[in-house]
Amino acid sequence: MSSEYAILQLGDEKVELPIQIGTEGNRVIDIAKLYGETGYITLDDAFANTGATTSAITYIDGEKGILRYRGYPIEEIAERCEITETAYLLIYGELPTAEQLETFRTNIRAHKLLHEGMKTIFAGFPPDAHPMAILSSVVGALAIYCPDSLEPSDPQQCELAIFRMLGKMSTIAAFSFKQSIGRPFIYPQNNLTYCQNFLRMMFAVPSEEYEMDPDFVSALNLLLVLHADHGQNCSTSTVRMVGSSTVNLFSSVSAGICALWGAFHGGANEACINMLEGIHADNDNLGKHIDRAKDPNDNYRLMGFGHRVYKNYDPRATIIKETCHKLLEKNNLKNPIFEIALELEEVALSDSYFIERKLYPNVDFYSGIIYNLMGIPKQMFTVIFALGRLPGWIAHWREMHLAPGGMRIHRPRQLYTGSTERKFVPLIKR
Numbered sequence: 146m147s148s149e150y151a152i153l154q155l156g157d158e159k160v161e162l163p164i165q166i167g168t169e170g171n172r173v174i175d176i177a178k179l180y181g182e183t184g185y186i187t188l189d190d191a192f193a194n195t196g197a198t199t200s201a202i203t204y205i206d207g208e209k210g211i212l213r214y215r216g217y218p219i220e221e222i223a224e225r226c227e228i229t230e231t232a233y234l235l236i237y238g239e240l241p242t243a244e245q246l247e248t249f250r251t252n253i254r255a256h257k258l259l260h261e262g263m264k265t266i267f268a269g270f271p272p273d274a275h276p277m278a279i280l281s282s283v284v285g286a287l288a289i290y291c292p293d294s295l296e297p298s299d300p301q302q303c304e305l306a307i308f309r310m311l312g313k314m315s316t317i318a319a320f321s322f323k324q325s326i327g328r329p330f331i332y333p334q335n336n337l338t339y340c341q342n343f344l345r346m347m348f349a350v351p352s353e354e355y356e357m358d359p360d361f362v363s364a365l366n367l368l369l370v371l372h373a374d375h376g377q378n379c380s381t382s383t384v385r386m387v388g389s390s391t392v393n394l395f396s397s398v399s400a401g402i403c404a405l406w407g408a409f410h411g412g413a414n415e416a417c418i419n420m421l422e423g424i425h426a427d428n429d430n431l432g433k434h435i436d437r438a439k440d441p442n443d444n445y446r447l448m449g450f451g452h453r454v455y456k457n458y459d460p461r462a463t464i465i466k467e468t469c470h471k472l473l474e475k476n477n478l479k480n481p482i483f484e485i486a487l488e489l490e491e492v493a494l495s496d497s498y499f500i501e502r503k504l505y506p507n508v509d510f511y512s513g514i515i516y517n518l519m520g521i522p523k524q525m526f527t528v529i530f531a532l533g534r535l536p537g538w539i540a541h542w543r544e545m546h547l548a549p550g551g552m553r554i555h556r557p558r559q560l561y562t563g564s565t566e567r568k569f570v571p572l573i574k575r
């Protein structure tokens with residue numbers, strides 16, 4: 146704790162508020178005791194300037210476009226790490242040794258299968274059910290099927306829940322896709338890597354050999370790694386919020402999946418491809434869509450653009466854009482949707498509306514182009530985001546439970562603006 150403090154003048158009273166300094170030098174004013182000492186709370190719509198917790202997992206400098214997992218630059222992790230290695234780093238704080246990584250992978254593989262009874266849950270969903278809704282429901286149902294790993298205060302149960310969550314989520318994700326197209330489920334195979342397994346469960350059919358494109362395996366790994374954590378975003382905050390009541394990991398993650406689905410968050414990747422295809426169908430009329438995005442009376446937004454934290458190019462978007470170029474060049478392909486995205490970026494980044502508001506492409510702007518190339522349908526885009534973000538959700542849930550001094554339930558306050566006390570009017574007199 147630093148000895149610095151900020152002074153708040155409340156009428157004649159001066160209140161000293163401690164300043165905490167993060168390892169990267171960021172300074173925050175600690176208001177935890179403000180209410181107890183003065184009766185005041187702070188008001189911060191949409192938590193735009195509120196630090197909800199301390200965390201040692203991910204560092205973001207939104208002004209400079211920097212992202213680091215446990216201190217390692219995202220560019221390096223993206224180039225060198227496989228998703229299970231990244232998950233280990235995020236959850237346990239250090240890069241694993243070869244032995245630790247092998248044990249971790251074995252533990253995850255051991256929990257890939259679902260209870261056969263869970264297949265009846267999938268069967269009950271209508272054929273047009275969105276895979277995100279299926280994913281959150283079935284992940285929530287894991288709390289029914291795994292009753293011996295629900296207790297967050299028991300370290301062994303927590304570890305078991307982590308392996309089960311990491312093992313089963315990709316199976317559930319792939320089954321949700323198979324369910325939506327009416328094809329038989331493909332079971333996981335333990336001799337495959339995490340990404341190979343997922344692609345096989347998604348695209349193989351029992352009647353044929355499945356040949357995997359190694360470029361797609363690498364691209365999927367890259368996308369999962371880039372999505373693996375991002376500080377206190379909406380879904381991660383949801384996982385922490387829900388978990389803070391001491392509920393189990395499965396229920397907390399299920400809530401996180403629901404939060405991710407919205408178009409302002411993870412759902413932006415699906416919305417972005419819809420937008421780019423819409424522009425293409427509209428004779429590539431970029432100007433019309435840019436004008437709509439700028440119109441204060443139109444709630445149309447450029448999807449995949451802008452970010453609460455980044456006021457610079459999202460470093461993840463830079464890597465994904467490069468990968469799009471490489472994949473298209475390697476396969477000698479021209480992709481009209483990618484061409485539109487490139488042009489849209491160029492036009493927007495030279496327009497004063499976007500410059501003044503510091504709106505740049507985010508992680509969701511180019512990712513859909515790669516999913517498209519891999520043959521992944523639009524409705525699965527956000528499911529893959531969820532698969533990628535899972536290690537981050539788990540890392541935050543675990544960090545919260547292991548917090549020195551113990552965990553407290555998350556319970557924001559409010560400024561009440563409703564009616565003052567009123568006299569009740571009986572029904573007959575209303």
Ligand code: CMC
Pocket residue numbers: 378408409410411412413438439445446447448449450451452453454502504507508509
């Ligand atoms: N297109 C047009 N205008 C925008 C956009 C956009 N994509 N994003 C923000 N603005 C404008 C907004 O209208 C506002 O203008 P004004 O000051 O005139 O009222 C200003 O920029 C600030 O926007 P804000 O809504 O206060 O910013 P926020 O921090 O609350 O929202 C955001 C962040 C990501 C929700 C928003 O930028 C957005 O809706 N983007 C499109 C959806 C999207 O791509 N989401 C994915 C985010 S990255 C991955 C993830 O976190 O899941």
